[in-house]
Amino acid sequence: MDKTVTLAQGNGGEENRTLVSELFFRHLKNDTLQKAEDAAIIDDGRLAFTTDSFTVSPIFFAGGDIGKLAVCGTCNDLAMMGTQPKYLTLSVILEEGFETRSLERIVRSIKKELAQNGAQVVAGDTKVVPKGSVDRIFINTSGIGEVRVPGISASGIEEGDAIIVSRDIGRHGAAIFAGREGIELESEITSDCASLWPMVEALLEAGIVPHAMRDATRGGVAAVLNEWAEASGICIEVDEGAIPVSETVNGICEMLGFEATMLANEGTFLLAVHPDDAQRVQRILRDFPGNEAAAIVGEATMSYPKKVVLRSEWGTKRFMDLPTGELLPRIC
Amino acid sequence: MTALALNDLYDRFRDPATIRAFAGLIEKESKRLPAPLNIMEVCGGHTHTIMKYGLRQLLPESIHFIHGPGCPVCIMPKERIDHAYILSQQEDLILVTLGDMIKVPGSRGSLQKARSEGADVRFVYSPMDALKIAMENPDKKVVFFAIGFETTTPMTAALVEQALKRGLENLLFHINHVTVPEVMKELIDSRDEHIDSYNNRIDAFIGPSHVSVIAGAKIYEPFPRDYGRPVVVSGFEPVDVMEGVLMLVRQFVENRCELQIQYRRSVTYEGNLKAQAMIDRYFERRELFKWRGLGNIPHSALRLKEEYAALDAERVYSEILPIEEIEDHKLCICGDILRGMAEPTECRVFGTACKPSSPLGSCMVSSEGACAAYYKYGGVM
Amino acid sequence: MCLSIPSKVVEIDRDEVTAIVDTMGVKRKVGIDFIADEVKEGDYVLIHIGYAMNIISEEEAIASIETYREILEIMDEEERRRVIEEDDDCPAVR
Numbered sequence: 001m002d003k004t005v006t007l008a009q010g011n012g013g014e015e016n017r018t019l020v021s022e023l024f025f026r027h028l029k030n031d032t033l034q035k036a037e038d039a040a041i042i043d044d045g046r047l048a049f050t051t052d053s054f055t056v057s058p059i060f061f062a063g064g065d066i067g068k069l070a071v072c073g074t075c076n077d078l079a080m081m082g083t084q085p086k087y088l089t090l091s092v093i094l095e096e097g098f099e100t101r102s103l104e105r106i107v108r109s110i111k112k113e114l115a116q117n118g119a120q121v122v123a124g125d126t127k128v129v130p131k132g133s134v135d136r137i138f139i140n141t142s143g144i145g146e147v148r149v150p151g152i153s154a155s156g157i158e159e160g161d162a163i164i165v166s167r168d169i170g171r172h173g174a175a176i177f178a179g180r181e182g183i184e185l186e187s188e189i190t191s192d193c194a195s196l197w198p199m200v201e202a203l204l205e206a207g208i209v210p211h212a213m214r215d216a217t218r219g220g221v222a223a224v225l226n227e228w229a230e231a232s233g234i235c236i237e238v239d240e241g242a243i244p245v246s247e248t249v250n251g252i253c254e255m256l257g258f259e260a261t262m263l264a265n266e267g268t269f270l271l272a273v274h275p276d277d278a279q280r281v282q283r284i285l286r287d288f289p290g291n292e293a294a295a296i297v298g299e300a301t302m303s304y305p306k307k308v309v310l311r312s313e314w315g316t317k318r319f320m321d322l323p324t325g326e327l328l329p330r331i332c
Numbered sequence: 333m334t335a336l337a338l339n340d341l342y343d344r345f346r347d348p349a350t351i352r353a354f355a356g357l358i359e360k361e362s363k364r365l366p367a368p369l370n371i372m373e374v375c376g377g378h379t380h381t382i383m384k385y386g387l388r389q390l391l392p393e394s395i396h397f398i399h400g401p402g403c404p405v406c407i408m409p410k411e412r413i414d415h416a417y418i419l420s421q422q423e424d425l426i427l428v429t430l431g432d433m434i435k436v437p438g439s440r441g442s443l444q445k446a447r448s449e450g451a452d453v454r455f456v457y458s459p460m461d462a463l464k465i466a467m468e469n470p471d472k473k474v475v476f477f478a479i480g481f482e483t484t485t486p487m488t489a490a491l492v493e494q495a496l497k498r499g500l501e502n503l504l505f506h507i508n509h510v511t512v513p514e515v516m517k518e519l520i521d522s523r524d525e526h527i528d529s530y531n532n533r534i535d536a537f538i539g540p541s542h543v544s545v546i547a548g549a550k551i552y553e554p555f556p557r558d559y560g561r562p563v564v565v566s567g568f569e570p571v572d573v574m575e576g577v578l579m580l581v582r583q584f585v586e587n588r589c590e591l592q593i594q595y596r597r598s599v600t601y602e603g604n605l606k607a608q609a610m611i612d613r614y615f616e617r618r619e620l621f622k623w624r625g626l627g628n629i630p631h632s633a634l635r636l637k638e639e640y641a642a643l644d645a646e647r648v649y650s651e652i653l654p655i656e657e658i659e660d661h662k663l664c665i666c667g668d669i670l671r672g673m674a675e676p677t678e679c680r681v682f683g684t685a686c687k688p689s690s691p692l693g694s695c696m697v698s699s700e701g702a703c704a705a706y707y708k709y710g711g712v713m
Numbered sequence: 714m715c716l717s718i719p720s721k722v723v724e725i726d727r728d729e730v731t732a733i734v735d736t737m738g739v740k741r742k743v744g745i746d747f748i749a750d751e752v753k754e755g756d757y758v759l760i761h762i763g764y765a766m767n768i769i770s771e772e773e774a775i776a777s778i779e780t781y782r783e784i785l786e787i788m789d790e791e792e793r794r795r796v797i798e799e800d801d802d803c804p805a806v807r
Contacts, residue, residue, distance in 0.1 A: 251737030313348035316386025341719040344778045458763025597774040607747040
């Protein structure tokens with residue numbers, strides 16, 4: 001491991017996993033932690049518990065802000081474990097000089113998003129640190145809820161399962177890059193930042209029990225598929241042509257040399273379901289505004305266990321690997 | 333077809349049916365090839381397209397790609413990366429460079445490491461951003477570490493021009509621009525020497541095309557004329573590359589040896605004369621320049637002309653910039669890979685000690701490097 | 714350093730020597746130092762690290778696209794003929 005922490009280790013991909021396993025897991029190991037699911041299942045399977053920190057910049061972006069993200073991020077992790085989010089904690093670290101008007105705007109966002117999930121903030125903390133110690137505002141939320149449907153897990157995928165994505169991918173990552181200083185783009189891209197519980201609830205109520213669900217945050221769709229292939233010991237084969245990407249996200253990817261599957265999402269999730277349920281899942285998801293592009297993108301096979309294979313539209317195949325490195329625009 | 337839409341410039345050149353059609357034509361016509369055909373694609377961008385779209389899987393056994401050194405980050409010698417590192421450590425100095433350079437390892441580490449240790453290193457998307465940084469930090473020196481082939485050199489020249497026009501005194505340049513034809517000649521010469529030990533002689537080239545948008549296809553004239561190697565200047569979309577391969581197959585079947593342009597929508601014989609003039613105004617050729625893994629290649633790189641010495645970071649900071657050559661890692665065979673003499677998978681540390689997250693050689697770092705392309709896309713058949 | 718992408722020129726600022734270009738709905742400002750004399754609104758250009766390198770020849774692009782269309786038609790025709798011939802050889806199926 002390096003002597004100093006690098007930005008790449010925060011990328012949600014390979015370097016991040018190495019840091020977590022070689023440093024954190026080594027000292028703090030226990031069965032629950034090492035499962036590394038979206039949320040920890042505790043209390044004999046009755047509760048799900050999770051935490052997340054939010055350092056996004058810019059704090060106000062097209063489609064949301066750090067407040068909305070702080071609620072969605074944690075509530076979605078619970079939703080992905082078949083759990084309705086119920087109670088959240090909210091910890092805020094503020095930089096000296098941060099505008100109170102902005103803070104109020106953020107808190108109002110938090111309130112609105114909590115309502116989407118039917119959850120409440122029941123404990124919180126506020127710190128103010130000297131200028132330069134944090135970038136305007138950092139937020140941490142922890143969430144807990146009762147597990148409605150147990151057994152949803154990255155290791156639960158079976159050969160033959162259909163792999164479904166809930167909407168067009170890469171919007172959040174693309175929106176963030178478009179909004180950043182230094183890369184001046186003018187586009188109508190908005191983040192997909194949204195609460196997923198309403199969709200998950202609709203699926204559960206229709207009697208569908210997904211084998212696995214995960215929102216494609218840092219590291220994007222590529223990270224989730226690779227984690228699933230690894231955890232379940234299967235091969236995930238995906239049709240490149242079936243992966244929905246909006247034209248604007250495509251434009252940003254072309255311009256900066258990114259691949260949409262590596263970009264972060266904050267309101268997009270993947271499911272692995274029994275093939276018989278696939279069409280129904282797609283129909284239910286498409287009913288939700290914004291999710292009109294929900295698509296069945298591939299299936300689990302045993303061709304190359306623990307790997308993800310991308311099938312092109314002209315008959316060639318290649319591996320889709322875990323993203324590595326800090327996500328920098330490709331020049332060459 | 334009436335009007336051209338922007339989407340056509342993408343879609344029509346990535347169309348799966350067209351790609352398959354070219355694959356069919358190549359399969360059919362390559363049966364009449366007199367011998368197996370070894371094509372070097374010089375440019376990293378072409379390597380990337382071939383790997384990303386799995387084009388090798390569509391070609392017959394008789395056609396073989398040899399990956400070339402067309403990755404200006406990959407061929408940067410360690411000692412010059414160290415220059416960037418050392419400059420970034422100077423007080424009140426901001427080192428500005430383009431994306432991929434940040435991760436390339438010198439002997440002291442990469443610029444990314446320097447940044448994590450407190451150095452002011454900034455990556456930019458465009459050289460124009462360096463101008464902004466210089467204007468916003470009048471009390472600091474800003475050094476633009478310039479890299480790239482002929483495609484990128486005019487942009488640095490435009491930056492030099494802007495710096496002079498505005499009388500900016502705090503913007504300096506460390507020039508590492510290299511040129512393509514000289515290294516192509518070097519590759520032919522050095523491989524022809526080893527014709528016994530390495531069976532795959534370079535028979536033809538797919539010529540770097542964005543280089544030619546600037547410099548013109550004329551720069552490849554010597555290859556068919558003096559070296560007997562046809563060159564097809566091809567675009568970067570999969571249809572472009574497939575069409576380029578078909579054009580080469582036809583040359584060999586018909587016993588021709590020519591310079592052809594496949595990428596006619598953007599490449600002309602003469603190129604962009606305005607851009608060429610701007611390059612000539614500010615830069616001149618170096619006698620020698622060391623390419624990582626390839627050694628010194630004459631007249632293959634540029635530097636600022638004498639009259640612009642005040643802007644040349646290499647001259648201004650010569651006291652602190654060492655010129656001793658530095659050896660590469662013992663197990664790194666980037667040199668052989670850049671020459672097309674070995675494939676990434678033949679390297680003992682490929683994918684193990686040397687990965688994108690912990691690269692030993694620059695072929696793994698740059699997204700255009702052969703090793704990085706293989707690591708990312710190389711998996712299947 | 715080859716990554717360059719086709720974009721459409723939407724607006725030109727002759728004084729600043731820049732243009733606004735559009736790539737699939739994403740707009741950006743780029744330098745036009747190398748094509749200032751010839752470039753017009755509506756032209757397609759190749760963008761490389763914040764500059765337009767050239768003006769794409771629509772004529773050549775259309776010619777290439779036409780060539781590909783012809784190739785596909787020929788292949789389709791051959792494919793159809795081959796399928797028919799195969800069918801003739803095939804013992805009664807339906």
